[in-house]
Amino acid sequence: MHLLRVQVPDFRGLKNIDITFEKDFVPSIFPLGSQNGGGKSTLLQLIFVLLHCSVDEDKKPFLQNLLQGFKVADGQDKRVLAIIDIWDGQKIVNLDFFSEECSPSEAMLDCNEDINSEDSINLCYYSSAQKNNNNQEPNTKLQCHLTCQSKDQAKSLLHNISRKIFLAAPSTQVFLFLPPDSRKLLFSNSSKADKNYYGILASARFELKGLFTYDFLAVNLLIKSFKDARDRDFREAIKTGSYGNSYQSLINDLNLLLGNKRINLNEDFSGVNFKLDNGETIELYPEDLSHGELKRLSIYIWLKSRNIEDAIVLMDEVEIAFHPDWQYQIISDLQEWAPSNQYILATHSYALCEALTPAHVKEIEPKLIKQES
Numbered sequence: 411m412h413l414l415r416v417q418v419p420d421f422r423g424l425k426n427i428d429i430t431f432e433k434d435f436v437p438s439i440f441p442l443g444s445q446n447g448g449g450k451s452t453l454l455q456l457i458f459v460l461l462h463c464s465v466d467e468d469k470k471p472f473l474q475n476l477l478q479g480f481k482v483a484d485g486q487d488k489r490v491l492a493i494i495d496i497w498d499g500q501k502i503v504n505l506d507f508f509s510e511e512c513s514p515s516e517a518m519l520d521c522n523e524d525i526n527s528e529d530s531i532n533l534c535y536y537s538s539a540q541k542n543n544n545n546q547e548p549n550t551k552l553q554c555h556l557t558c559q560s561k562d563q564a565k566s567l568l569h570n571i572s573r574k575i576f577l578a579a580p581s582t583q584v585f586l587f588l589p590p591d592s593r594k595l596l597f598s599n600s601s602k603a604d605k606n607y608y609g610i611l612a613s614a615r616f617e618l619k620g621l622f623t624y625d626f627l628a629v630n631l632l633i634k635s636f637k638d639a640r641d642r643d644f645r646e647a648i649k650t651g652s653y654g655n656s657y658q659s660l661i662n663d664l665n666l667l668l669g670n671k672r673i674n675l676n677e678d679f680s681g682v683n684f685k686l687d688n689g690e691t692i693e694l695y696p697e698d699l700s701h702g703e704l705k706r707l708s709i710y711i712w713l714k715s716r717n718i719e720d721a722i723v724l725m726d727e728v729e730i731a732f733h734p735d736w737q738y739q740i741i742s743d744l745q746e747w748a749p750s751n752q753y754i755l756a757t758h759s760y761a762l763c764e765a766l767t768p769a770h771v772k773e774i775e776p777k778l779i780k781q782e783s
């Protein structure tokens with residue numbers, strides 16, 4: 411899966427966006443730069459939600475949240491939201507997302523029931539009112555036009571794409587696909603579980619399998635990676651008579667990643683520790699690692715434990731908590747850890763951009779300007 415081109419005429423702060431991500435560029439890693447407020451996070455979230463949430467009914471509320479306030483202008487019959495071109499492994503798929511006004515009675519219909527005459531699929535109904543609450547009447551519908559022989563074929567195509575799109579982001583940012591009133595909670599200090607932004611984000615993460623936030627290293631994911639590697643080795647033994655080396659290469663990767671520390675798995679798979687050799691051997695636990703070490707480890711484990719391959723991986727502010735050397739190195743890390751993916755990295759880091767050719771670096775206004783010292 412490869413995102414070839416994205417065009418967004420006018421969505422929130424994004425104006426006249428038209429970015430091409432060349433398929434033949436090696437590595438397939440594209441920094442996306444702009445100054446603060448340029449719209450990088452908005453763009454990544456828009457792409458993610460359109461591609462991840464368009465077919466599965468359970469995920470459509472995220473699409474509706476994102477679109478609230480996206481209004482078709484008076485006198486116009488439709489408004490283009492985004493045009494996304496994707497290479498699906500065999501062919502170029504052109505996805506044209508646009509909104510049309512509709513009557514409240516039409517909005518009561520089941521989205522699945524109709525495909526209109528121009529081969530567009532209805533994705534969801536939503537409210538274009540700008541009010542910050544969730545109880546507005548839906549009066550607009552989002553549709554997607556794609557050339558396909560049948561509605562089922564179109565849906566299956568969208569379904570395949572939705573399994574191959576991922577977003578990694580810091581949890582401290584505002585996610586536009588959460589309900590508008592819950593976004594406000596990021597700025598309040600309520601401690602009640604049901605009124606807590608991070609609680610709401612955690613349940614969104616549960617629904618949106620493609621969403622990952624850098625802030626936590628789930629030790630159970632780490633242990634799961636060990637178990638998966640062990641099982642792969644065992645399956646290979648059944649097939650060929652000798653064990654594979656997945657387990658060993660996982661250990662080697664993790665030891666390389668942590669530099670001066672060696673990772674150890676408890677014999678009963680109950681936990682991990684890290685041996686630090688400083689003349690004497692010190693035993694450390696995940697909670698003893700630095701912010702940057704944990705982040706690097708968590709990205710690696712996320713890619714491995716979710717088997718993220720042949721996918722489009724959008725990463726926002728991946729450089730936070732990394733020393734400039736690691737900001738530079740994250741490019742070769744991603745290439746090594748999961749080379750079949752395409753990565754789009756929204757960033758403010760020159761060190762990260764310098765690890766690639768200038769043509770890899772995509773920019774939106776206002777552009778980053780490096781101060782020469």
Ligand SMILES: Nc1ncnc2c1ncn2[C@@H]1O[C@H](COP(=O)(O)OP(=O)(O)O)[C@@H](O)[C@H]1O
Binds near residue numbers: 451
């Ligand atoms: N409805 C809107 N119309 C225009 N601009 C908006 C709208 N909503 C938010 N913005 C602007 O978009 C910017 C947020 O964009 P964001 O994607 O977070 O930027 P970046 O990630 O590049 O720092 C803010 O500067 C905000 O003022």
Ligand SMILES: [Mg+2]
Binds near residue numbers: 726756
């Ligand atoms: Mg941002």
